[in-house]
Amino acid sequence: MASEDEETTVAAVPQIVKDLQRTVRSGITRTAEWRMQQLRAILKLVQENEERIIQVIAQDIGKPAHEAFLTEIFVATASCKLAIKELKKWMAPQKVPITLIAFPGTAEVIPEPLGVALIISPWNFPFLLAIDPVIGALAAGCAVVLKPSEITPTVSSLLAELIPQYLDTDAIQVVEGGVPVVTALLEQKWDKIFYTGCPRVGRIVMAAAAKHLTPVTLELGGKCPLYIDNSVDLKVSAMRICQGKWGVNVGQACISPDYLLVEEDIVSKLVETIKATIVQFFGEDPSTSADLGRIVNEFHFQRLKGLLDDPRTAERIVYGGQCDKKSLSIAPTLVLDVPLDTPIMSEEIFGPILPIITVKGVEKAMDVILEFPKPLALYIFTTRKAVEEQLLTGISAGGVGINETISHFGVPGLPFGGVGESGMGAYHGKHSFDAFSHKKGVLHKGMGGDLPAKFPPYTDAKKSLIRCLVTGDFLGVLLVLLRIRK
Structure with missing residues (x-):
């Protein structure tokens, strides 16, 4: 049964998602400047609150301070620094070769933000596995709802306190709560869902995502x-x-x-x-x-x-x-x-x-x-x-x-x-950026240079020329052109 606080949160969920969708439509999250600001803000958040983060991790799960530093603080900081260093390279369009049928022209792959992402994080690495996917999502230009684990309530509360102090609240929201809140979140239409946890809940997440054909990354477990x-x-x-x-x-x-x-x-x-x-x-x-x-x-x-x-x-x-x-x-x-x-x-x-x-x-x-x-x-x-x-x-x-x-x-x-029951999709480094991006293929052409053989009516000579072009039979192309000239 939902508590009074959870009922309030559940009621607010649809509007939270609408507000984030409005932010994405504004285009601000697409800019390199905005993304870089958010990544630097995360780095500042971690560096300025390291002791508090380690303390609340110990309070919730008893993790020794040195271990918390190595496995949560250090890894999150390294992930953020790498994203800051490589962001412009990751965002840059990638040129790809074209076929003769598309000549003259150029082609490229442009990474674009998927949109509004839901990130559901686990309790065993309650800080790292919340922040690390957020780093990837913001680097990719997405807006985010982060749902930390209710099993580590002190870490969850600290995230809900600190993230609004450092990051753009028009694009990043922390939503706390248990099963009723997760259920309400999964009922919404997302552009991406990133879940870390067990296979049993992973199936629930995937079933909810399927209703809206939402892409998912599932980081699950198993017997290693x-x-x-x-x-x-x-x-x-x-x-x-x-x-x-x-x-x-x-x-x-x-x-x-x-x-x-x-x-x-x-x-x-x-x-x-x-x-x-x-x-x-x-x-x-x-x-x-x-x-x-x-x-x-x-x-x-x-x-x-x-x-x-x-x-x-x-x-x-x-x-x-x-x-x-x-x-x-x-x-x-x-x-x-x-x-x-x-x-x-x-x-x-x-x-x-x-x-x-x-x-x-x-x-x-x-x-x-x-x-x-x-x-x-x-x-x-x-x-x-x-x-x-x-x-x-x-x-x-x-x-x-x-x-x-x-x-x-x-x-x-x-x-x-993972693979199979241990998960689907991957992240870390550029793979995190890719997890929250759509690779959009773009072909550029000018207004001239078209090969007449591309267009009807298709004579036998045109058909032969097109067949030779698409199969790479350059000798055949030459022979057809010579026959046409005669």
Whole structure:
């Protein structure tokens, strides 16, 4: 049931959208000057409010300050600086070659704003995953409604407070609220919807968009596999695995390694190496570590605890498993060779639990991976080029990290996005600009120079000439022209 505040917001939604549509029609958002002003304003917002942003992130989800700086503040700042640096290049028309049939003329592709965009952001990176798509939308010249996650209300409130202080409120609006507000927003006609979250809600968003034929970018999740063979340095691998699994939002990340597939001759040694690395990173009692976050809320805590309490999983815990409801903390946990039909292997974990599955070679690992929907990320730990190529060509995934986890997210030149159930569309760097742009093809011609053969009536000679032109038979063109002259 909607609260009184939500009812007020729901009632205001249609007018908010109309006002933004009016702004887009005015043409102001198309100018490079306006776009640059907004991007610089976002950079100023982040730089002047860094401490407050880090504080509210910690308040909502318990993310350590250093981690919040690296994974939210730094990435958002870098994204904004790149857009400021490259904006004019991104906006510039791109010349393309023409065919003989269009001669004489020139052709180009002009990127234009899609219009008014709805951005629905998640709770696990509550600042970054709100601001980063907004950067792309404003760079592209769109007006925006940002709907932050209600699961992180303090971050949402701060965004609603700061964005009007720095950005053009005629073109950027923050709308807060829960399900009733999202429902009202999805009922409107948008020019673009950008959603980051789970596949279940992604389907709802896509169904709503389909009513208006609205293009969507869906950044979803899934079970991200990590294959590791006996050719790698296990100590280095364990450090990178532990950083990717527990060092970023305590596993509450869509590209966190969800399960390991390990060759049987190294599984025991890898388990022991990961155990030692966890102690090295977080101490003998990880619940006291200042570098380890907590579960976002009691609902997700109970969900994760339920996965561990499943009898077939509980008997397979080889490390960790401790749960503290009061502090919403779950220790880094290793589960060895849990059956594939248990709940922990049938859904995305999104937490600090790491199943390890023993396999006999890369072919068996691929068989397991292919049992699940296409993942958002695939991680390959090997020094064998043949194995790397086998997995790269045999497994479809949104992105791939080879001998590394998570870090591909921070490379702006790489498109970040899913495939199949893990999402559609991509962003980051210029890909963010493209996500909110329409590529308009334009052919320019003057008033002269037309080839008479283009126009009726079509004689046999004209038909022959046109056929030779469109097929690139230049010798045939010459022969036809000589025949016509005779």
